[in-house]
Amino acid sequence: MRILLDECIDEGLRHYFIGHDCQTCRYANLRELDNGRLLTAAEGAGFQVLVTVDKNMAYQRNLQDRAIAVVTLDPGSTNLDDLVVLMPDVLVALESLAPGVIVRIAGK
Helix, strand or coil, X not given: CEEEECCCCCHHHHHHCCCCEEEECXXXXXXXXXXXXXXXXXXXCCCCEEEECXXXXXXXXXXXXXXXXXXXXXXXXXXXXXXXXXXXXXHHHHXXXXXCCEEEEXXX
């Protein structure tokens, strides 16, 4: 699966998406875009999933007709260690994720 990490996420998290093609916004040259333009550009670049910590994404965007899904992480902080703790749940969610869906994964 092609996954894009939003620029608000520590780039080191890309190493934990084992078995997936995970790129950062910086690497994919998709920096400094508002949410709508980012989703459109990510779809155009062939990404299937956007991973973000932007909790407002679910309320700002209707993904119903989109070819991309969004995984919103709620780790408590954007520290890499707190994000990594969520990765087992993220990897399970990716197995059944469909386009147009927003999934929220929170820390315990």
